[in-house]
Amino acid sequence: MTALDLGIPAVRRAAPRDPARPADPRLVDSFGRVATDLRISLTDRCNLRCSYCMPAEGLDWMPRAEQLTDDELLRLITIAVRDLGVEELRFTGGEPLLRKGLEGIIAASAALEPRPDISLTTNGVGLARRAEALAAAGVNRLNVSMDTLQEERFASITRRDRLSDVLDGLAGARAAGLNPIKINTVLLRGVNDDEAVPLLRFAIDNGYELRFIEQMPLDAQHGWERSEMVTAGEVMQRLREGFELTPDPTERGGAPAERWLVDGGPAVVGVIASVTRPFCGACDRTRLTADGQIRSCLFARTETDLRAMLRGGSTDAEIADVWRDAMWGKLAGHGIDDPGFLQPDRPMSAIGG
Numbered sequence: 001m002t003a004l005d006l007g008i009p010a011v012r013r014a015a016p017r018d019p020a021r022p023a024d025p026r027l028v029d030s031f032g033r034v035a036t037d038l039r040i041s042l043t044d045r046c047n048l049r050c051s052y053c054m055p056a057e058g059l060d061w062m063p064r065a066e067q068l069t070d071d072e073l074l075r076l077i078t079i080a081v082r083d084l085g086v087e088e089l090r091f092t093g094g095e096p097l098l099r100k101g102l103e104g105i106i107a108a109s110a111a112l113e114p115r116p117d118i119s120l121t122t123n124g125v126g127l128a129r130r131a132e133a134l135a136a137a138g139v140n141r142l143n144v145s146m147d148t149l150q151e152e153r154f155a156s157i158t159r160r161d162r163l164s165d166v167l168d169g170l171a172g173a174r175a176a177g178l179n180p181i182k183i184n185t186v187l188l189r190g191v192n193d194d195e196a197v198p199l200l201r202f203a204i205d206n207g208y209e210l211r212f213i214e215q216m217p218l219d220a221q222h223g224w225e226r227s228e229m230v231t232a233g234e235v236m237q238r239l240r241e242g243f244e245l246t247p248d249p250t251e252r253g254g255a256p257a258e259r260w261l262v263d264g265g266p267a268v269v270g271v272i273a274s275v276t277r278p279f280c281g282a283c284d285r286t287r288l289t290a291d292g293q294i295r296s297c298l299f300a301r302t303e304t305d306l307r308a309m310l311r312g313g314s315t316d317a318e319i320a321d322v323w324r325d326a327m328w329g330k331l332a333g334h335g336i337d338d339p340g341f342l343q344p345d346r347p348m349s350a351i352g353g
Contacts, residue, residue, distance in 0.1 A: 018030075018325070018328055018329070021324065021325065021328040025083065025084065025085065025320075025324075026084060026085035026324075027084050027085065027086070027286055027323065027324060027327040028324075028327065028328065029296070029327055029328055029329070029330040030328060030329075030330075031281075031330070031332055033281075033282070033283055033284060033330070034085070034284060035086070035283075035284055035285055035286040035296075035327055036085060036086055036087045036088060036254075036284050037086070037087070037088040037090065037254070037284050037285045037286070038077070038080050038086045038088065038089050038090070038285075038286055038287070038288060039090050039092055039285055039286070039287045039288070039352050040073070040077070040089060040090065040091050040092065040287075040288050040352065041092050041093060041094065041287070041288065041289045041290045041350070041351060041352025042073075042091055042092070042093060042094070042096045042098075042099035042102065042105070042290055042352075043062075043067065043093050043094040043095070043096065043098050043099045043290050044059070044061055044062045044093070044094045044290055044349050044350040045061050045062075045093070045094045045095065045098050045349075046058075046093060046094045046095040046098070046123070046349055047095055047098065047123070047125055047126075047160070048095070048123050048125065048158040048159070048160050048162070049158060049159040049160065050147075050157055050158050050159075051156075051157055051158075051159070051188075052157075052186060052188060052215055052224075053348055053349055054221070054349055055221055056159050059349065059350075062290060062291055062350070066291045066307075067290050067291055068290060068291065068292045068307060068310075070101055070104065070105055072292065072307070072310050072311075073105060074105065074108050074109070075310065075316070076288060076292070076306060076310070076319070077089065077108075077109050077112070078112060078316075079316050079319055079320050079323070080286075080288075080323075081109075081112045081114070081116050082112065082113075083316065083317075083320045084320055084323060084324070086116065086286070087114075087116055087117060088116060088117045088118075088119070089109055089116045089117070089118050089119070090118075090119045090120070090121060091105070091106065091118070091119070091120045091121070092120075092121045092352035093121075093122075093349065093352065094290070094349050094350075094352075095122060095123050095125070096120060096121070096122055097122055097125070097126045097127065097130065102134075103130075103133050103134060103136075103137040104137075106118060106120075106134065106137040106138050106139055107137040107138055109138065110137065110138025111138075117140055117141075118138050118139050118140050118141075119139065119140060119141040119142065119143065120134065120139050120141075120142055120143070121142075121143040121144075121145070121184070122142070122143070122144055122145070122169075123144070123145050123146075123158075123166065124144040124145070124146065124165065124166035124167075124169035124170060125160075125162050125165045125166060125169065126165070126169070127144070127165075127166075127168075127169025127170075127172060127173060128165070128168040128169045128171070128172035129172070131169070131172040131173040131175070131176040131178060132172075132176045134176070134178070135176040135177055135178050139178060140178075141178065141179070141180060141181075141182070142173050142178045142180075142181050142182070143181075143182045143183075143184050143211075144166065144169065144170055144173070144181065144182070144183055144184070145183075145184045145185075146163075146166050146170075146183050146184070146185060147185050147186055147187070147188070147192055148163075148192045148195055148199075149163075149195065149198055149199060149202055150163075150192075150195075151163050151164075153191065153192055154166075156191075157188070157191065157192065170183070170206070170208065171206075174206070174207060174208075180208075180209050181207075181208050181209070182208065182209045182210070182211055182270075183199070183203055183208050183209070183210050183211065184211050184213055185199055185210060185211065185212050185213065186212075186213050186214075186215050187212060187215075187230040187234075187235060188215065188230065189228050189229070189230050193230050193234075193238070194238075196212070196235055196238040196239050197238065197239060197241060197242035197243070200239060200242070200243065200262065200269055201242070203267075203269075204262060204267045209267075209268060209269070209270065210269050210270070211257050211269070211270035211271070211272060212232070212235045212269070212270070212271050212272065213272040213274070214229060214230070214231060214232055214272065214273050214274055214275045214276060215228075215229045215230065215275075216274050216275060216298075216348070217299075217336065217343045222343055224343070226275070229275060231273070231275070231276045232258075232271045232272075232273035232276050232277055233276065235271055236260075236271065239269065243262050243263055243269075244262075244263050244264065245260040245261065245262060245269070246260065246261045246264070247259075247260060247261070248260055248261050248265075248268055252282070253282065253284075254279075254282045254283060254284035254285075256272045256274070256279055257270030257271060257272045258270065258271050258272075258273065258277070274298075274334075274336075275336055278333060278334060278336070280297075280332065280333035280334060281332075281333075283297070285298075286323075286327055287351065287352060288306075288352075289303070289346075289350065289351060289352060290350075290352070291307055292305065292306045292307025292308075292310065293305055293306070293307070294306055294323055294326050294327075295351065296326055296327050296329065296330035296331075297330060297331065297334055298334065298351060299334040299335070299336070299343075300331075301345065304322060304323070304325075304326035306319055306322065306323065309322065
């Protein structure tokens with residue numbers, strides 16, 4: 001198996017410097033956007049095998065030597081918050097709960113000045129026993145991925161019989177005071193697309209906020225087909241069979257989800273239509289992979305190597321400048337509708353959500 005098969009780009013180099021970039025210390029791009037939200041992948045490993053993400057046998061995981069150490073990771077996070085204007089940190093995976101020392105990384109990040117908003121995206125397996133420690137470390141908000149309320153379907157989709165663990169994790173997070181707790185759901189045609197209404201009812205009854213996410217071309221198998229995707233329009237149609245939905249008047253800003261009041265509120269539901277209604281024009285995200293690569297877009301096909309700079313003796317100022325240059329070169333959009341669109345080499349598990 002080659003490096004490309006593993007989803008690791010063969011060439012990683014910094015974006016060329018552009019003299020047109022303004023003398024702005026923040027992560028600005030040439031379209032006027034400013035990245036203030038850093039998505040941090042802590043590992044490419046996962047303890048589930050969701051069918052729309054990876055094959056049943058899993059993947060060849062990143063060698064430990066390629067992964068950023070805690071000190072390296074925290075150095076980059078510090079540069080982002082202190083020097084580049086990052087205000088929000090979202091820790092992702094793979095599955096971030098598999099990262100040793102997670103609570104210590106979060107606590108150190110929460111101690112930074114100015115103090116960033118900290119969130120975590122997890123599959124919920126193992127969350128019940130760690131929710132209190134995560135809250136104490138500084139997690140403000142939580143997203144839990146869950147695509148079904150039916151045990152057999154959960155086992156079929158994830159290839160693991162762990163739905164009860166996820167439900168326990170949600171309850172444990174709520175008891176620990178992590179709020180809001182959002183549930184991320186992907187509807188799959190002919191698999192769980194009849195559960196839109198039951199999932200929303202479950203979320204409302206338990207005080208969670210449900211968000212439906214269109215299936216994106218980020219699977220390791222490269223088997224995504226647009227015609228098979230359940231679109232945001234279809235999700236809304238199904239939800240309206242059980243609820244009255246009206247637009248949430250709250251300003252959306254750079255948030256990926258369109259929010260709707262359910263039966264007049266206060267409950268809301270979100271729909272993330274990355275494919276059919278892209279929100280690239282308001283994107284405020286920058287991404288750091290577990291092996292120290294900066295990605296300006298979830299669907300980017302190029303990366304900028306900060307790990308080599310860390311291990312090569314570069315100063316914080318030099319790293320910050322390269323990071324700024326990488327974000328200045330961000331494209332206007334992901335281009336999924338472009339006939340020449342190519343899926344990223346890395347799958348979602350290696351990029352981070």
